[in-house]
Amino acid sequence: MANFYFDEIIEVVKIDSQAVYDKVSRINAKSEENGYYLELDVHSELYQMRPKQKYRMLISNTLHMDGSAVTGYFPEINMPPRRRRGPRVENNVGEQTEGSVGNPPPPPPPPLPQPNEREYIKAFRKENPPKFDGLGEPPKAEAWVRDIERIFEFMGCTDRERLACVTYQLTGPADFWWETKKRTMDPARREALTWEDFKEEVYNKYVPESYRRAKVVEFHTLKQGSMTVTEYDRALCEMTRYAPELVDIDEKMAAKFRSGLRTEIRVAVASRRGIPYSEVLGCALDVEEALPKNERTTNPTPSAPQANFREKRK
CATH class of the missing domain: 2.40.50.140 (Nucleic acid-binding proteins)
Incomplete structure (x- = not known):
C-alpha cells in the first residue's frame, strides 16, 4: 500500500x-x-x-x-x-460526506515545448554559415562540411535540426543535386536520414574515393623535405583526417612526426622518445634554430599540381 x-x-x-x-x-x-x-x-x-x-x-x-x-x-x-x-x-464542491475524496486526479501533464523550426533556423543563420554550390575541388566541400558542422556542435543541434538548416545552405548545382537525391531516395531511408548519412552522401558526390585514397597515400609518404619544422607540422596536422586511425593517440602522432623529420633533426630528437607530441615539436624547433642558417629552408619547393579529381558531369 x-x-x-x-x-x-x-x-x-x-x-x-x-x-x-x-x-x-x-x-x-x-x-x-x-x-x-x-x-x-x-x-x-x-x-x-x-x-x-x-x-x-x-x-x-x-x-x-x-x-x-x-x-x-x-x-x-x-x-x-x-x-x-x-x-x-x-x-x-460543497458536499458533506464521510468518505469525501477531494479533487479528482489531475490530467496528464502537457508535453514539453519543442523548439519552433523557425527559431533554430533563425539562430543558425545568425552564425553566418557558409553556403555550398558544389563547384570547385574536393577541399572546398571538405572545408564547407567542417565549417558548418562546427556551428551545429556549438548550437547543440539535433540531427533533425541539422538537416533542416543545411538545406538553406545548398545553392546552385548542389541544391538541385540534393533535391534529386531526396526525391529518388527510398522513403524509409529518407525518413530515417541522419546527419552522418547526409555527410556520407556529400562526400560520395563531391569528395571522390579516388581523391581520398590519394590523400591516404600522401599521408603515409609525407616527409619534411625542404619544409621548415613549422610548415611540416602544419601539413601533417592537415593530413591526419585522411588516416585518423593511424594517429588516434598522442604517441602515434609523435612517432609519425618524428619519422618524417629531416635526418639531421630526426637524429637529434631520436633520444626523446616517450614524450608528448608537443614536446617533440618543441625539440625539433630548437634543433632547427641551432642549425646554421644555410641549412634552414624557409621556402618549400613547390609541389606538383594536384590532379583534378572532379568527375565530368553532364
Missing part, C-alpha cells in the same frame, strides 16, 4: 498569480487541524484553487495505491477515505 506522509485539510488564504512564473500561482494556505501555514507553488491551470476554499492535501511516496512506483503519466486513482481527526468539513 502507498504511504501517506501528509494528509490534512487546508484552507486557501491568499493566491498570488504574479509571484512565480506564467501559469504558476503562489498559494498561502492554513492547516485546519494544526493551525500552521503553508506556502505552495501550484500550476494554476491544472489545479484551479480559490480563496476560502478547503482542499485535501496528500503527500505520498507514489500515486499508485498498491505502493508501486510511477513510471508514466498520473494514473486514474480513487483515494481512500481520509482518517478523520476532527470535525467533518466541506470538500471543494
